Amino acid sequence: MCGVIGLIGPQEIASSEDYWAAYDAYRGLLTLQHRGQDAAGVLTYDTMKKKYYGDKDLGLVAQVFQQKNLETLRGNLAIGHTRYATIGSDGKNDLQPMVMGFPIGMGMVHNGNIVNYFSLAKEMADKFGLHLLTNNDLELMMHVFCQGLLTNKSIDSTQVNLDDMKRAAKDLLVKAIGAYALVGTVAGIGLFGLRDPKGIRPLVLGKKTKNGKDIWCLTSETCALNFLGMEFVRDVAPGELVIIDENLQLHSFQIIEEKKKARCMFEWIYFAGAESSLEGRSVYGARLGLGQVLAKKAKLLIEDKTIIPDIVCPVPDTSRTASIALAESLGLPYREGLIKNRYTQRSFILNTQDKREKAVELKLSPVRSEIEGKNILLVDDSVVRGTTSRQIISLLKKHGAKQVTLAITCPPLRHGCFYGIDFPSDKDLIANGKDVPEIAKWVGADHVIYIDEQDLQDAIGLDGLCMACVTGEYPTSVTEALEFTQRRNEFKG
Numbered sequence: 447m448c449g450v451i452g453l454i455g456p457q458e459i460a461s462s463e464d465y466w467a468a469y470d471a472y473r474g475l476l477t478l479q480h481r482g483q484d485a486a487g488v489l490t491y492d493t494m495k496k497k498y499y500g501d502k503d504l505g506l507v508a509q510v511f512q513q514k515n516l517e518t519l520r521g522n523l524a525i526g527h528t529r530y531a532t533i534g535s536d537g538k539n540d541l542q543p544m545v546m547g548f549p550i551g552m553g554m555v556h557n558g559n560i561v562n563y564f565s566l567a568k569e570m571a572d573k574f575g576l577h578l579l580t581n582n583d584l585e586l587m588m589h590v591f592c593q594g595l596l597t598n599k600s601i602d603s604t605q606v607n608l609d610d611m612k613r614a615a616k617d618l619l620v621k622a623i624g625a626y627a628l629v630g631t632v633a634g635i636g637l638f639g640l641r642d643p644k645g646i647r648p649l650v651l652g653k654k655t656k657n658g659k660d661i662w663c664l665t666s667e668t669c670a671l672n673f674l675g676m677e678f679v680r681d682v683a684p685g686e687l688v689i690i691d692e693n694l695q696l697h698s699f700q701i702i703e704e705k706k707k708a709r710c711m712f713e714w715i716y717f718a719g720a721e722s723s724l725e726g727r728s729v730y731g732a733r734l735g736l737g738q739v740l741a742k743k744a745k746l747l748i749e750d751k752t753i754i755p756d757i758v759c760p761v762p763d764t765s766r767t768a769s770i771a772l773a774e775s776l777g778l779p780y781r782e783g784l785i786k787n788r789y790t791q792r793s794f795i796l797n798t799q800d801k802r803e804k805a806v807e808l809k810l811s812p813v814r815s816e817i818e819g820k821n822i823l824l825v826d827d828s829v830v831r832g833t834t835s836r837q838i839i840s841l842l843k844k845h846g847a848k849q850v851t852l853a854i855t856c857p858p859l860r861h862g863c864f865y866g867i868d869f870p871s872d873k874d875l876i877a878n879g880k881d882v883p884e885i886a887k888w889v890g891a892d893h894v895i896y897i898d899e900q901d902l903q904d905a906i907g908l909d910g911l912c913m914a915c916v917t918g919e920y921p922t923s924v925t926e927a928l929e930f931t932q933r934r935n936e937f938k939g
């Protein structure tokens with residue numbers, strides 16, 4: 447999971463108070479920081495001078511960019527990325543945006559993972575002699591796109607047009623299997639966005655007008671649009687290519703239309719910012735709904751006196767919204783028994799187990815006055831590896847909690863995700879091969895309550911969701927993904 451953004455506006459007001467592409471990309475990335483904290487980057491393009499400028503590094507957005515380096519990023523078009531590494535873990539070589547200058551000027555960022563990386567890389571090597579220089583699947587996607595652009599063109603005719611873009615997009619959508627929301631720029635064309643045929647990762651389009659001229663934005667979530675003072679235009683459809691050309695005209699092409707969509711349900715549960723809306727469904731509203739369906743499950747246990755909770759307490763921050771709804775539905779006091787240190791990173795998103803365990807120790811402080819002697823209904827958004835839940839429950843009990851019932855706004859995660867989330871191995875998941883009482887025992891809870899698949903779908907209010915990590919029914923072939931995971935693990939050592 448990563449955050450992506452792309453902006454294009456008029457050349458004549460670029461780098462003015464009204465519009466500064468690099469600065470707006472930077473500000474947008476700040477609001478997408480929750481999607482990835484390993485690295486950040488911005489690439490800009492001056493459509494008049496036909497020149498690229500870029501900077502990227504490991505670290506948080508605000509650590510990578512200061513006024514000094516932002517001022518060097520000129521131009522009226524910018525793409526940006528905030529990285530959560532699933533492959534090529536910490537290497538600087540794999541950072542985004544990626545750019546190529548030949549045979550055509552092109553830059554790209556993406557969010558997701560392709561699951562046929564190795565066979566596609568081999569095909570490109572056999573056919574065109576491609577040597578990949580990084581471990582990032584974006585590099586491969588750029589080459590596939592580039593080949594699609596230049597097919598049928600002579601070497602001295604590299605000027606591309608919209609038909610070439612459509613052909614390249616189709617080539618990529620057919621060949622690259624998996625999840626990807628791409629934002630890119632092709633010299634002479636403008637800004638473009640492309641979403642995989644299942645729509646697994648989100649991409650939205652926004653716009654604002656300054657001095658009668660349009661400024662367009664393609665980004666992962668609406669929270670970035672809001673922050674930049676842009677109005678939401680619409681979601682980019684699965685399999686759709688959106689282009690905003692250098693004259694700021696919008697073009698849209700439905701390149702591939704698949705009947706079955708598979709939007710990642712985890713966006714509403716955990717990934718997306720609560721203030722965002724995806725596919726017309728408010729993330730905050732979905733989380734309230736998740737709390738309400740969870741309350742129905744908890745009520746059954748309260749009625750038969752299996753649990754007698756005194757308070758509802760969230761694991762901050764994502765589950766706070768659901769906790770409020772659950773407490774309201776059950777008529778129980780809502781209390782914050784754990785306070786989060788705002789200056790540490792989210793634990794699940796960190797990319798090694800060691801880092802995750804240390805992060806839990808650092809990030810949550812118990813409020814003893816609210817915990818001591820209480821039966822706590824503790825709400826969390828998910829249980830992935832189980833180590834975080836175990837540490838939190840142990841912390842609550844150490845500070846005097848009498849009983850802890852762990853209530854989860856997600857069904858048990860029993861299958862790996864190959865679409866850009868760092869839990870690709872079934873064996874890493876605590877719910878794999880365990881029933882609910884066994885999970886409770888492992889994490890040290892007195893009881894564990896999960897919602898079921900139908901509850902989840904009802905709370906989000908959308909058909910066509912990917913729930914593969916719950917059901918094991920993957921929306922694409924995953925045969926090669928298993929190999930992908932194995933090689934990835936070898937790479938990580």
Ligand code: SF4
Nearest residue numbers: 710711863912914915
């Ligand atoms: S497998 Fe799970 S986390 Fe991965 S895309 Fe599907 S729903 Fe999202």
